Amino acid sequence: MTRAASGTLTQRVVWALTGTVALFVTALALLAYLTFDQMEDDLVNDILNTEMDRLVQHARSSDEFLPRHGARELGGSMRAWLSVDGQPPAGMPAELLPLENGLHLIEPGAYTWHVMVAETGRGRVYLLYDATDNEERVHDFGLIVLGVGAICVVGAYALSRRVAAVAVGPLLDLTDRLATWAPGSPDMAVTRDDEAGRLIEAFNRVQNQVDRSIAREREFAGNLSHEVRTPLAAIRSDSELMLLTQSLTPDQQQRLTRVVDNVDDVIVSLESARAMARDQLRASEPVDIAECMEDAWRGHAAQARMADLRFDNRIPEAHVLTLDRYALLTVLRNLVRNAVEHAAPATLTASLDDRGALELRDDGKGIDASDLPFLFRRYFSGRLRDSNTAGGDETARGLGLAIAKRVCDMQGWSLTVESSRHGPARGTRFLLRFEPEAVSQPPRPQI
Secondary structure (H helix, E strand, C coil), rough: CCCCCCCCHHHHHHHHHHHHHHHHHHHHHHHHHHHHHHHHHHHHHHHHHHHHHHHHHHHCCCCCCCCCCCCCCCCEEEEEEEEECCCCCCCCCCCCCCCCCEEEEECCCCEEEEEEEEEEECCCEEEECHHHHHHHHHHHHHHHHHHHHHHHHHHHHHHHHHHHHHHHHHHHHHHHHHHHCCHHHCCCCCCCCCCCHHHHHHHHHHHHHHHHHHHHHHHHHHHHHHHHHHHHHHHHHHHHHHHHHCCCCHHHHHHHHHHHHHHHHCCCHHHHHHHHHHHCCCCCCCEEEHHHHHHHHHHCHHHHHHCCCCEEECCCCCCCCCCCEEHHHHHHHHHHHHHHHCCCCEEEEEEEEECCCEEEEEECCCCCCCCHCCCCCCCCCCCHCCCCCCCCCCCHCCCCHHHHHHHHHHCCCCEEEEECCCCCCCCCEEEEECCCCCEEEEECCCC
């Protein structure tokens, strides 16, 4: 950020509002002054026209009304002279003599005269109206308008400061909150010293903190995956070797099989967590959907038997899609776990619809309609009201469907849910639609 600010944002708002009001008031005052001045001129000209008509009529009918050797005082500021044979009468200003017939405005010195000249047949009549006092009143009116305009501008300045404080106040509050939340110095230099500069600086600090948090999260996910995968691989290999021992009882074989399945579940969770932490997709690979569904069910088969949840896999064999196998396993394992915890006792059926979407349907108790909009939110545990497993660990639940939804969003898949508690459609139906790129692959040859 290298551009310097010219004044604070509050000052710019104040001057912008004040300048707008000042321009408006100035234009209005100028218009009022010019209108008043024009009205004064028009009024004087109307008076002159009316009075000249009367003088012409008198001059044509009698020689006594207008003296030939002096002025005729008409009251107020008006005087009239009669010029015969081009000779100026006594007392007539010399500025009037060269004037032609009609209306004239002359300003000799400090005076302002409106003059009208007309022919009577017996001579030329000069009618003068001294408008000096009128012009002073117009000038005084202009000063009054100017004073009122100045008062309006001052009031607009005070009001603009208030408006600017109200407008910029939330920005300052946000800046203070961000500064409190993310103290320290930003990595990017900010040369602006106004409110926007302070906000940008605070956002830079927040961005630094977020970047550090993301870096720590990715580092933690990478370290955890690296450190845990080695002992998990050892546990899995040892368990598989022990399963080859002929002297194991059926119960021991079942437990070792469960250990292998749980190790696979942890490995899948680690891979998904690392992918989500890095916000990067894994490379796609051909995946047998029916086989992947069986792997997801196998990890929860023991809990499903205890909860009386039966499984019916109707996905056609050798139906292969190109996608992220770990991501699909993560979604399916969480959906199966959700059915174990909330749908049992019931039957869980996996199938493909006519468009190739993966459908997981159970005939359990269903989900309340008011809970459906919130089902994929983290820590939402509305269904625990209907679950026999609700208890002290309730706060640890409500993550499975949120994780499944998050993985689907990263992969570009669509995960939707429908549920009913009554009628023949009772139960819950999850529909997983894959991205268009997850095209079907030809069946793999059987060996």
